[in-house]
Amino acid sequence: MPDILTDVTSEYLASMEPPADDLVAEMETHAAEDGIPIASRSVATLQAILARGTDADRALEFGTAIGYSTLHVARTGTDVVTTEVDGERIDAAVDYLERDGIDVTVTDDPTTIDAEPTGDGTVFIVEGPALETVPRLDGPFDLVFLDAIKSEYEEYLAESLSLLTAGGMVVADNLLRGGRVAAAAADTETEDIEAEYGSSVAALREFNEVFVDHDALEAVITPQGDGTGVAVKTSDAP
Ligand SMILES: C[S@@+](CC[C@H](N)C(=O)[O-])C[C@H]1O[C@@H](n2cnc3c(N)ncnc32)[C@H](O)[C@@H]1O
Structure with missing residues (x-):
């Protein structure tokens, strides 16, 4: 499999990541042992930096x-509304977050979530497919993180942009x-890319084009983590 960065650069960047406290280290070990995909520590930290830097409410x-x-x-004090389909993972998330003193509500009805920010970093986990959940949520949000099904990213972006404040960030x-x-760049036909690299790679190539060319966004794709898109919403138009 090709790598994004050379081994030397990857190892150097890993050595420069912020240190993990006990809870963060336990979650990283849990994810690695059980094969649960989570963001790299640097990408999770990037989100925290953006949340703090933009004084994000939600x-x-x-x-x-x-x-x-x-x-x-x-932990930055930003409320988080997050969607997940896997009940076992939700239980684990509740346990970790509550151990950190974070107030957590789990619901399967997104319409029950109050859009008024709590100001103390409360978490609302909505159990169910994101594309059924998000159209039923009340905005506004100041930060959006796309990280569920890769072939659905384009729909996630479309659904969340109307909920995002102008000046709000997308990761x-x-x-x-x-x-x-x-x-996959050399394989120009979508069918060839799907056959050789899988449907998520083909979908991400299409998503990346939409992301960087979007009229309502100023966006870049960086080699951080597994490739991280960062954008700011530049207009009120969705
Ligand atoms: C890459 S992981 C999320 C990692 C998490 N954002 C983090 O960095 O800690 C993607 C998660 O999306 C969940 N998922 C899969 N299909 C989904 C859907 N339709 N709606 C919401 N979540 C979904 C998976 O169960 C998985 O736990």
């Missing part, structure tokens, strides 16, 4: 898993898929 996350990036953002994980998204 964040919307696609894909909770065990609450790793949720924890990083909630999208896994945009380079371990280097495969760039490696």
Whole structure:
């Protein structure tokens, strides 16, 4: 599999990551041992930096898993509404977040979530498919994190942009898929890319074009983590 960065650069960047406290280290070990995909520590920290830097009141996350990036953002005092389909992962997320003193509500009815920010980093986990959840949520949000099904990113962006404030940030994980998204560049036909690299790589290539060319966004794709998109919403238009 192609890599995004050389081994030397990857190792150097890993050595420069912020240190993990005990809870963060426990979650990273849990994810690694059980094969649960979570953001890299640097991408979770990037979200926390953006939440703090923009004084974000509310964040919307696609894909909770065990609450790793949720924890990083909630610790800044930003409320997080996050969606997940896996009940076991939700239980683990609740346990980790509550151990950190974070107030957590789990619901399968997104219409029950109050859009008024709590100001103390409360987390609302909505159990169910993101594309059923998000159209039923009340905005506004100041930060959106795309991290559930890769082939649905374009729909996640479309659904969340109307809920995002002008000046609000979008972070999208896994945009380079371990280097495969760039490696697929030579295969111009979508069917060829799907056959050789998988449907998520083909979908991410299309998403990346939409993301960087979007009229309502100023966006870049960086080689951080597994390829991280960062954008700011530049207009009120969705
Ligand atoms: C990459 S993980 C999320 C990691 C998490 N954002 C973090 O960095 O700590 C993606 C998660 O999306 C969940 N998922 C899959 N399909 C989903 C859907 N339709 N709606 C919401 N979540 C979904 C998976 O169960 C998985 O736990």
